[in-house]
Amino acid sequence: MLLVIRDLYRSDKKFAFGFTVICLLIFLALLSFVSPYDPKLWNVVPKNQPPSFRYLLGTNSMGQDIFWNLTHAIRNSVILGSLTAVISIVIGTFVGLLSGYRGGSLDRFLMSVNDSFIVIPSLPILILISSIIKQHISLILIAFILSLFSWPWGGRQVRAIVLGLREREFTYTANFSGMSTFQIIMTEHLPFVIPWVMANFINTILWAIGMETTLAIFGLSSLETPTIGTTIYWALQYQALLRGIWWWIFTPVILAILLFIALYTLSVSISNYLDPRTRIQRMRMKEGGQEA
């Protein structure tokens, strides 16, 4: 695993960029544990101070230090994204494994449900759900709601891989030696699928953080918990832009853009690495380069 990361880091610029940025952001998120301020408290520092040595990224109109608030925001956003990704990937992978291995009418049924969830526009339903439970909303609840709509993408992919595995020799061997369906998909097929699941995991984190940001803009997230989305929400609520407090709105926006690009480049380079076709292409390109 470490070896693969080192190789990728050296050979793939995309991976190097994404990995570095993510490490930096995780470092920032870890800093939140030594934060001098409680992110839920208001008026702990003077309001609307521009960036200075004392307040690295300035302070906002709620009397919070933006830098320290941001460390909490990254941590919460990443936790939310990972939780959503874990839940949806467990569901998606299981559905994909089962659907691909069993085939027949179970496959048809599961895949029509799967496809329906892909086609249904998720945002209106997510908004409907979160506006009903507005008073009780918490990050964990949001993660559960989001995973309702993020599992099918992984499910399709896993199924496609299992369809190939199903016709392989070892599946027959396992079947004839009396393993149950559950045992076969868990012990024989799952290991093949895991690398793909990893790439998908990052994609789901990306999607979940984006969706939470979106819900937060509508005021439908857990607004007292700092996340990237709620930080932007409060900055907009206080008209930060029109009042010239640019450091309040620019910081989370720039951070979000960095985070998204980094996660995306990571997932692209991992799936490129996994895809044997592009690996061959890369090798050919390298050979061609040496000849020339």
Added chain:
Amino acid sequence: MNLLKRYIIPRLIQYFIVIFIGVTVVFLVPRFTPLDPVVTVLNRMTSYGAQYLDPSAIEKLKDTMMELYGLKGSIWEQYLGFWKRLFKGDFGPSLSIFPTPVISIIANSLPWTAGLLVVVAILSWVIGNILGGIAGYYADKKWSKFMSIIAMSIYPIPYYIMALVLLILFAYIFPIFPMVGGYSIGLTPSLSLEFIFNVIKHATLPALSLILIGIGWWFLSMRSLTSTIVAEDFVTYAEVMGIPSRKILFQYVMRNGLLPQITNLALQIGGIFSGSLITETVFSYPGLGQLLYMAINNGDFNLIMGIAVLSIIGIATAALVIDLLYPLFDPRVRYR
């Protein structure tokens, strides 16, 4: 006939399953949450000064509310009633603009969203695919790599943040475009040239933010499709034949790459729709997104339900139409 059996009928069945699941989810969600919308509204009413009503009047009020929300009877009766009213296009009255039916409020903002969505979907699909095809065919060139770096840094940005960045750049720092609205205040909607230009000017920024992200996605997927097609034998053969490379690119490579992209458009249309809802709220563009934002702020439950159900049906239908048009572009589906 064969086409009908093999392609159109399964697709139609899928269409009805999608609508069935979507509508059922919308129906079930409010009923399985601990909060009762009727109680919420009643509480609000009493806090506005209706507490002097006598208990029987409140009971009556509650009864009427249950009727309006379609919450009467067992869950099966409610479910059947929900479908029945859906077929009649009746989503009950809006609560924030009280007796006006939800459906007529939605009908007012639907054209704005639909117009934006169609323009954005077509423009970004066409531009993104052409650029992606060219970049994939000349994958070794410097400009091709440069373009994919740009696309890779635009595509993952969420719609909302893209809209915000464009708003900051082109309405606040360089005030080229108007900040909010669908047309200038004081203009009356008409078919005059002035009004149309005004609408276009107001729609430019929202459309641009959607188109940029859209182009990023179509560019990246088309480029990767093209780079696999280029490795196929028929392309090598065409090159050996001495067919000019522009002809190979547009008539052989792109033609093959565009087919999966049509299916992708059907899959992506829901996402583009969500994006346009978000973008509208940033620019206060008078479409469904803005309406939804208002509905959330006012706790207008019926309106949220109506928008959710109609957008599911609308998007599923759009995806169906795109899929049914597919055989027109792919002779293999037609003749097999």
